[in-house]
């Protein structure tokens with residue numbers, strides 16, 4: 351099991367458990383665990399409504415890819431540790447990571 | 456004030472609203488469409504104009520903007536009228552059961568049936584979380600540039616890192632007395648050509664470029680006067696300015712439709728799948744904005760809903776006339 355901690359807009363934290371062999375994005379996981387995230391474009395890296403912030407985790411997860419940066423530049427509240435949840439594939443080394451939901455409700 | 460009289464007023468000129476014009480036109484009903492966006496096409500034109508779509512019957516593949524253009528061609532014989540760039544705010548029912556729809560620009564539409572094809576809702580500007588920002592809207596703060604001349608010889612601060620922030624910075628450099636662009640990063644991923652121009656303008660002293668920074672606050676006495684910024688090393692500064700233009704694109708919000716007394720479940724309007732009517736007789740909801748058991752948010756499904764909806768809308772608009780359903784192949788498309 352991979353356990354992530356998701357911090358909501360109000361600061362409340364909730365753990366989410368994901369089986370290891372599942373090929374999902376963080377956006378899929380957030381939706382399935384009933385976290386409120388718009389994800390308007392369904393994960394096509396077109397809408398930037400699945401914005402999350404990496405709070406704790408391995409260094410490599412703190413840096414968005416170029417595709418993500420294209421969209422993060424269109425957000426007023428993106429920071430250096432911002433990511434698009436739909437562009438993050440769930441992997442084993444994510445176990446224990448903490449993400450904060452930033453996207454619009 | 457302008458009042459438009461029509462049979463059906465369609466709120467939302469996305470693909471589903473546009474196709475509803477065609478279906479209504481076959482039954483000789485006139486339509487007026489209102490959309491808050493300056494162009495037709497809804498999500499297709501706003502979010503993914505260049506994306507190929509593969510699930511429209513008869514089109515193995517069609518580009519999103521091409522589908523919108525084709526829909527416009529298909530409805531042209533029925534001469535629909537449009538109020539674009541206007542957000543529908545109010546809806547009232549008159550004693551004769553007709554409706555009056557009012558937009559934020561003061562346009563009124565008097566119609567016998569209302570079709571809400573509002574999709575994900577109104578596309579509204581993304582606003583940065585800055586204290587007192589809304590207080591200064593119209594008093595120095597604007598989210599889009601309607602008339603560049605308004606900025607002549609003024610001190611303007613733009614913020615954002617996308618193409619529109621770059622384009623307007625370049626444009627206003629020749630108009631405003633002082634232009635500052637504030638961006639959270641130190642590179643721009645907009646068109647490389649525009650990014651180069653912005654860096655050149657900064658190097659030659661024509662504009663101020665404030666990188667790796669964001670706006671923390673704004674001040675003024677009745678009108679915007681000062682903008683506070685902070686950089687990544689937590690150094691604070693302030694810029695004197697007459698205008699602030701945050702350019703962060705658009706995002707959909709359900710908006711005023713939520714307050715019209717319609718049954719709503721999770722930002723979608725509940726409808727009867729018999730005819731896609733809402734709980735208020737004469738008001739229908741089709742496309743992404745409605746919900747019912749088994750709902751799929753697909754263009755195809757919205758088209759189907761439009762076809763069924765107009766059958767019922769016809770009876771509502773012309774209760775005394777008999778509707779006999781005929782295929783378009785029987786009559787062809789008779790324009791009016």
Ligand SMILES: Cc1cc2nc3c(=O)[nH]c(=O)nc-3n(C[C@H](O)[C@H](O)[C@H](O)COP(=O)(O)OP(=O)(O)OC[C@H]3O[C@@H](n4cnc5c(N)ncnc54)[C@H](O)[C@@H]3O)c2cc1C
Pocket residue numbers: 390391392394396466467468469470471472489490491492496497498499502503506507508509510541542543544572573574575576577578709710711712741742743744752753754755757
């Ligand atoms: C990235 C992406 C890819 C997609 N790909 C496909 C695909 O391949 N195939 C498919 O079938 N579907 C696809 N979809 C879904 C499809 O785009 C929607 O189902 C479709 O756009 C719904 O059409 P609509 O006319 O109901 O709403 P929209 O396209 O959302 O249009 C609604 C319009 O109403 C306007 N509006 C709302 N409220 C108001 C108001 N109060 N006043 C004035 N105007 C208002 C809005 O500005 C908007 O223009 C995709 C969606 C996205 C985001």
Ligand code: FES
Pocket residue numbers: 377389390391392393394395396397398399400421434435436437
């Ligand atoms: S869901 Fe649209 S960018 Fe991630």
